């Protein structure tokens with residue numbers, strides 16, 4: 001199993017992560033024809049390092065949303081306990097972008113917390 005993501009979106013996500021640093025940024029990922037194409041950035045008034053803020057979001061029903069993305073302001077690309085709990089509730093695929101936010105710092109996880117490959121689509 002692999003997650004497919006459009007290169008333009010991936011580069012945009014890296015920019016968002018850099019701009020948010022030292023805070024986290026987070027968003028929902030929209031899929032079209034099996035490829036992540038778009039991000040919806042959630043309002044996050046309480047952003048701060050290590051905050052788990054997905055839980056408090058009110059997400060409008062949108063069947064094109066198939067995953068989430070958030071950044072870690074540390075070089076740790078693995079999910080925290082809070083992340084895993086959230087992943088399991090949400091389902092789908094979850095990207096984590098760790099500092100210093102290059103393409104190599106992006107990891108994808110299933111809702112069970114298993115790491116899966118990332119295929120970048122040009």
Ligand SMILES: [Zn+2]
Pocket residue numbers: 070071072079080083096
């Ligand atoms: Zn996290």
